[in-house]
Amino acid sequence: MTTTLSVENLRVSIPLSAGVLHAVRGISFEVAKGETLCLVGESGCGKSLTSLALMNLLPSRAKRDADRIEFDGTDLLGVGERGMARMRGNSMAMIFQEPMTSLNPAYTIGNQLEEGIRLHKGVSAREARERAVYLLEKVGITAAASRLTQYPHQLSGGLRQRVMIAMALMCGPDLLICDEPTTALDVTIQAQILHLIKDLQREFDMAVILITHDLGVVARVADRVAVMYAGEIIESGDVAEIFSRPTHPYTQGLLNCIPVPGKTRHGERLGTIPGIVPSMIGEMAGCAFANRCSYAQDICQQHVETHTVAPNHAVRCVRAEQVRTVAAGSLA
Amino acid sequence: MLIYTAKRILLAILVSLTVSALVFSLLYLSGDPATALAGERANEADILAIKAAYGFDQPVYVQYFKWLAGAVQGEFGNSVYFRLPVIDLITERLPVTMTLGVCAMAFALLLSIPLGVLAAMYPNSLIDRAALLLAVLGQALPSFWFALMLIVVFAYWFPILPASGSDSWEHFVLPTIVLGYYATPAFMRLTRTGLLDVLSSDYVRTARAKGLRPAKVLFKHALRNAIIPVVSLAAVQFGFMLTGSIIIETVFALHGAGFLAWESISRSDFPTVQAVLLLFSWFYIILTFLADLLNAWLNPRIRVA
Incomplete structure (x- = not known):
């Protein structure tokens, strides 16, 4: 399998008045084409900052350091902000935890879906619209064409997360980073969304990094797992191996x-x-x-x-x- | 959006009816208008004659509807003091007030929004501090004093601008600065806070994650949402600039509608006072209506309300 992303010794630190907070302390991992890596750990273990660091979207106070971050053969540490902007939303895309607030309330779904592809691929308005409708249908949204003129507040949380997924796929990314994509959703919708991500990954042959604190999610979708604790990866391996021999x-x-x-027996702690x-x-x-x-x-x-x-x-x-x-x- | 607009129009009409009733009733708040008009040495017959002449002998609601019917046609009667139709007085004075208000508003927005944006983009930086200083100064300086200081500096020490009158555009420069500067701090602080809030929002992160250029993220995704409260405030402030510029108009001897209001109040010229008050209320009502429409365009969530 070809490696899509390879990270060596990634560190994220945030200077605070009490001292420097080392939120991510030297983690290394790889994801291959068509593979799902789950980063799992409890709140505050640095998994979300890891994903933001990959996209270079960290808050301005946070500092990113690494020995190497190689994506599709390009050294991300050397491309600068302009180079990163060319890749973001294009060859690497991200889905966030909060579908309710991740879409801009002032613009239609269509506008927000189309702006990325028009920028990165320079396609015509019509082509962008066709792609948007195609992907909305792919993520299971009915009456896709009429959704394009709707505003985010007219959609439910589950629909909005589907829109976010479609948006991430607009440019056909090689890497999809999903930061707790189902945490804010109902359990039934969670299952649908996970299923959808898995299907789309197969169809588009993407590398997926899925960040979660939910081991149930890991068991469902992961090929490989990396368990994080206090900013470090403390265990990683194939999903079957980790679950059978932690x-x-x-x-x-x-x-x-x-x-x-x-x-687990009834009443057992x-x-x-x-x-x-x-x-x-x-x-x-x-x-x-x-x-x-x-x-x-x-x-x-x-x-x-x-x-x-x-x-x-x-x-x-x-x-x-x-x-x-x-x-x-x-x-x- | 059509239903929303229709609802707003209906609301505006209801508000202006209420306001017109209030404006009309002001006439009777200070006692019997006929007695006041007749003067101190008038006898009973004089007062009765005045009552008949002005229609004060009719029932109040008849007077009100007559007055209202005239008002919607721009007919406010004659000024008691100037002996001229009130509408002529107003149409003569209004352009000055309008010019001043529009210029001051433009000045305030063009100064405050870029400053607010810069302050939000670089919080706690030198530019943020400078903007804060400007805001504090703007709120602390009494406008009459600031006006006098500008006259001293730009009309007396360095005589490059006229100190009074309303004949050329140069006459409007100093009043514009004084009136506009007064509104600047609030606009700027509101832009700054709103933008800071929006810049840390999830949808701005989404926009950045799409790889959009920083300028596009700022102007398309952030500013449009941050500017919504500024629009509402601007409508109220603009009403204030059109109506509350009495001090500025006095200091710079600009004969605008604010000045006319002041003159007619002090002369008990009630038809003029009523007309000017009603006109000023209409300004507010129309501005609020326009701000509502603008806000609905900026923020699709309120279109359904």
Whole structure:
């Protein structure tokens, strides 16, 4: 598979009065054509900032740093803001969490769908309109042509998110970044939207990065998973491998929090992870999860390398092998 | 949009009817108008004669409808003081007031909106501070004092502009600056706050994520939404500029409608006072109506209201 995006040692820091907040602390990952990578983690772990950093849409105070961000063979660190603007909405597109507020209330759906393609591809108004209707139909909106003259306030949340998806696909991007695309939607609509993203990915052969805190979503759509904690990727690998043999104590904790039909007995307490996320202000030595981890030892305070524990399965934990053995034992 | 416009027109008509009743009743608020007109040494017969001459002997509602019927045809009777038709007085004075109001409004908008945009684009920068200083000054300076200072500087120390009169465009420069500057701070602060708010909105992020150029993001996606409250304020301010320019007109000896209102109030010239008041109310009503239409065009969500 050809690699669409490859990121090495991405860092995002935000200077605050209390010190520098290291929101993303050196993460590396790749996404290939036609593949879905899920970035999963709890609120504040840096997953949304990661996606904004890729698009270079970070708030002006936040600083982005990386050893390499390569997209379709282009080094994004070297293209500058003008170069990024040429790619944004064109070869890389993004869908946001809040469909209710992500569309401009003052312009029609058609206007907002068409402006990107007219800018990037220089197509005529008619061609842009045809493409908009085609994509609105693709994302399952009925009476697509008449929707073009409607305003965002005339559409429901689910419809608006479909419009956002159609908008992201207007220029036929190679990479689609979806930042919690279903969080603000009803459960039934969530399932439809996820299904839609998956279908469209297959049809247009895109690389998709899907950001979520919902492991149910991950299980549904991901090919590969990267679990983030406190600005780092602590475990990554194929989705089946991560769900069947979670190795990092944090990933195990997360999976323990989910009730499993048929396995979790009625009235049984679900798992929790004790403690709280450490402050991300200032430098952090050793494993960020150590203060909440039942496997923690003195060695965890030292620098942690990422270990490969199986093909396509990497874990950032010095005790990965032991944890894996214990976990395998408890499962047996 | 058509239904919305029709509703607004109906509302405007209802408001102007209410206002006209209020304006008409002002006549009786200060006592019997016939007695006031007749003067201190008039006897009973004089007063009765005046009542008959002006129609004060008829029932009040008849007087009101007669007056209203005249008013919609531009017929306000004769000025008690000038002995001229009121409508002639007004048509003579109105162009001065209109010119001043339009110029002052244009000046205020052209100064405040770019400054507000710059201040919002670079918050807490030097330009933001400078704009804030300008705003504070504008709100703190009494306009008569500011007018006098401009006269001292530009008509006396450096005599490049006339200090009084209304004969050429040069006569309008200083009054325009004084009247316009008064409205500038509010416009500027409103543009700045609105734009700051909109610039951090999700849909502006969407626009940037589409790869649109910064200028397009700013002018198409951000400013149009940020400017909505400014439009409403501008309508009210414009009404104020057309009607409340009495001080400015006095300082610069511009014989406009505001000045006429002041003269006729002090001379108990009630037909003129009524006419000017009604006219000024109509200004506000028409401006509010236009602002409503403009807002509906800018903001599709209110078209259904």
